[in-house]
Amino acid sequence: MGNDNTLVKVENLTKTFRIKRNVFLKAVDNTSFEIKSGETLGLVGESGCGKSTLGRCILRLIEPTGGTVEYNGTSMQALKGEELRQMRKKMQMVFQNPYSSLNPRMTIMDSVKAPLDVFNTGSKEEREQRVKEIMSVVGLDSKYLYRYPHEFSGGQRQRIVIARALISNPGFIVCDEPVSALDVSIRSQILNLMRDIQNEFGVAYLFISHDLSVVKHISNRIAVMYLGQIVEISDVDRLYEEPLHPYTQALISAIPIPDVGSKRERIILTGDIPSPIFPPTGCRFHNRCRYATERCRKECPTLKDCGIGHQAACHLYD
Template sequence: MEKGQKLRAVDNVSLDIKRGETLGLVGESGCGKSTFGRCVLRLIEPTEGKVLYENKDLLQFSKDEMRKMRRKLQMVFQDPYASLNPRMTVMEIIKAPLDVYKIGTKEERIEKVLEMAKIVGLNADAMNRYPHEFSGGQRQRIVIARALILNPEFIVCDEPVSALDVSIRSQVLNLIHDIQKKYNLSYLFISHDLSVVKHISDRVAVMYLGSIVEIAEKNELFSNPLHPYTQALLSAIPIPDVDAERKQIYLEGEVPSPLNPPSGCRFHTRCQYASQKCRELRPELNDIGNGHCIACHCAGKEKER
C-alpha cells in the first residue's frame, strides 16, 4: 500500500437485525465480512458511520460505557484454538467474564460455569483441562460457553464452523440454533459456506468487495437470486446427486483490489451483463418488494437472453 492510499474494507453498508433473528452475511474471502462484524462490536474502530443498538450509537460511547455494553454484545471467533488462552483451564476461560464484571460470589460463578458447560455439552470433568486437550468441536463449545456466560442479547458468529470437521459441523450449528431459541438471541452469522447459511439464517445479505449487493429472506434468496454475483455463488453449491443437472456460472477475472475499486458497480468487471451505465453509475440498494433488496442496474437481464 502506497503512502496516502486508503483501503475501504467496508463501504456504505447498512444492515438491520431484529430481535431473535439470524442474519447471514456471505461473500468471497476478503470481501469485508469479518471486518464488518468486528466494526459492529468496536473490536475495530470504524472511520465513519453509526452502529445503532437500542437506538443508541455505540460509536459515541466512552470506554467505560462500551465496557458495560459488552455484556450484551459477544463474539464467537472463527478459530476456536486461537481465541482460547492455552495457559488457562476451561473453568478459568469460561469464568473470566464473570470475574471481570464481578458477578456473584466465587461459588456462584463456579456453579454458573458448570451450568453453562452442561448447556453446551461439556462434562464437568473437562473443567480442569486445557484447550489443547480438546477437539475442534469441543473447543468451539468452550468459546460458545464463554460468549453466553454473561447472558448477551447479540452475538457475532464469525465463521464459527469453518475450522471444524464436516462430521461435527452440524452438531455445533444445531447447538448455536438451540441456544438462540432458548435465550432469544440475535445473530450476525458470517460465512462463505452458503449451505451453512441456508441452514441457520432467517435472512441473508450478500457482500462483494465491501458492499452489500443483495438482501432477502432466506428461501427467497435461494429460490430467486437476482444479482449476477448471488447467482454465481449459488450455482457453486455442491448438489449431493450425481444425476442432477445444473449450469454452474463461472466468473471471469480476479476480484479487484479494494485499494482501487472499479468505478460504478464494483462487480461490473466480472459481470457478463454489464453495460456502460454499470461502469459509470454505482447502483443503490433498492427494495423491490417483500424486503428483497438488490443493488444492480441489470437484474433480470439473464432471463431475457
Template sequence: MSETPLVEVKNLKKYFVASKSILKSKRTYVSAVNGVSLQIKKGETLGLVGESGCGKSTLGRTILRLTPSTSGEIYFDGQDINKLSNEQMRLMRQKMQMIFQDPYSCLNPRMNILELVRAPLDVFQVGTPAERLDKVKEMLEIVGMGEQHMMRYPHEFSGGQRQRVGIARALISNPEFVVCDEPVSALDVSVRASVLNLMNQLQERFGLTYLFISHDLSVVKHISDRVAVMYLGGIVEITSKDELYKNPLHPYTKALLSAIPLPDPEKKAAPKILEGDLPSPYNPPAGCRFHTRCEHCTARCKEEAPVLKDMGGGHQVACHLYD
C-alpha cells in the same frame, strides 16, 4: 422474532491505512467496508455471505466496535454505540459478544477451561466467586461439556469441543447479540451439524440474535432467517433465505448459488464461472464494483454505483438491471 431491529447500521465505512505518510493526501487506503446499511431484528439470524476478502469479518468486528469505524452509525437497541465512552462500551459488551472462527487461537493455551469460560464474569464482576463457579458448570453442561472438563486445557480437546468452549464463553455473560464469525468453517464436516444445531438450540433458549458470517451458502441456508450478500465491501442483495435461494436477483448471488454442490450424483451442476479475479480493495473499480466480472455490464455500471432498492417483500438488490 420481533420486527424491532436490535442492531441497525447506517452507511458504515471502514478504511485501513495501506501506506503511511506524514501528508494525509499521500496516504493510500484499503476500503474494507464501504457504506453498509442493514438491520438485524431481535431474535433473528442474519446470514452474511461472500467471497474471502470481501469484508465480512471486518464488518462484524466493526459492528461490535472491536475495530473502530471510519464513519457511519451503529445502533444497538436504539443507542448509538459510537458515542459511548470506553467504560460505557466495556459494560455494553456484556450484551454483545463474538464467536471466533478458529476455536484454538482464540483460547489462551495457558488457561484451563474454568478460567477461560469464567473470564467474562470476572471482567464484569458478576456475582460471588461461588456463583461464578456454578454459572460455569451450568454453561458447560448446556453446551455439551461437563464439570470434569474444567481443569483441562484447550490442547486436550478436539476442534468441536474447543468451539463449544468458545460458545460457552461468549454466552456466559448473557448477551443479546452474538456475531458468529465462520464458527464452523475450521471444524470437520462430521461435527459441523452438531455445532449448528447447538447454536439453534441456544438461540431459542436464550432469545439470541445472530449475525452469522460464512462463505458456505449451504450452512447459511440451514441456520439463517435472512441472508445478506456482500461483495468487495458492500451489500449487493438482502432478503429472506427462502426468497434468496428461490429467486436470486443480483448476478453475483446467482453465481454463488450455482457453485453449491448438489447432493444428488445423478444431477449435474453447471456452476456459473465468473470472469476475472476479485478486484483489489486497494484500488476498487469505479461505479458498480462488480462490473469487471459481470456479463450484463453497461456503460452506466462503470460510472454509477447502484444503491439498494426494494423489489417488494423486503427483497433488496443493488443492481442497475432492476431500475
C-alpha cells in the same frame, strides 16, 4: 428499514485502512442493514471482501471510519469508558479458530468464567456455578472444567468458546466463520447447538461465512457482500430460489446438488477479481458481470427494495 423488533441497526458503516502514505483500503464501504431480536442474519462473500472487518466494527473491536451502529436504540459510537464496557456484556463474538481464541495457560473454568470475573458478577461460588450451568447448555461435562484447551478436540473447543460468549447473557453474538475450522462431521453438531441456544435464550446472530450451504442451514435472512459492499439482502428461501444480483446468482450456481441425477446451470465468472485497494469505478462487480452496461461502469448502484423485503444493488432492477 426499521421496526420495533430491530435489535442491531447498521447505517452507512465504513472502515478504511491506511496501507501506505497515500494508499487506502476501504474494507467496508457504506454498508447498511438491520438484525431483529432472535434472528440470524447470514453474511456471505468471498474471502477478503470485508465480512470479518464488518463484524468487528459493529462490536467496536475495530473503530469504524464512518457510519453508525445502534444496539437496541443505543448508539455504539456515543459510548465511552464504563458505558462501552458495560455494553460488552450484551454483544459478544465467537471467533473462527477456537484454539487461538483460548488462552493455553488458562483452564476451561478460568476461560469461560473470565467475563464474569471482569464484571465482578456475583460471588466466586456463584460464578463457578454459572460456568457449570453454561457448560451443560453447550453439551460438555463439568468434569472437564479444570483441563486446558490442548486437551480438547476442535469441536469441543468451539463449544467452550460459545459457552464463554453466552456466559454474560448477551442479546447479540457475531459468529465469525465459527465452523470453518472444524471437520465436516462436527459442523452440523455445532450449527444445531447454535440453533438450540437461539431458541432457548432468544439471542440474535450475525453469522459470517463463505459457505452458502452452511449459512442456509442456520440463517433467517442472508446478506451477500462483494468488495466491501452489501449487494443483496433477502429471506433465505427467497434468495436461494430467486437470487437477483448476478454475483449472488453465480454463488448459488456453484453449490453442489446432492442428487446425482440433478444438474444446475453453472455460472462461470470471467475477468479478474479486482483489488480492494483499487476497486473498479461504478458497480464493483461490472468487470465480471455478464449483464454489465456502460452505466454499470460509471454509476455505483445502491440497495433497492425489489419486493417482500428483497433488496439488491443492481441497475437491472431500476
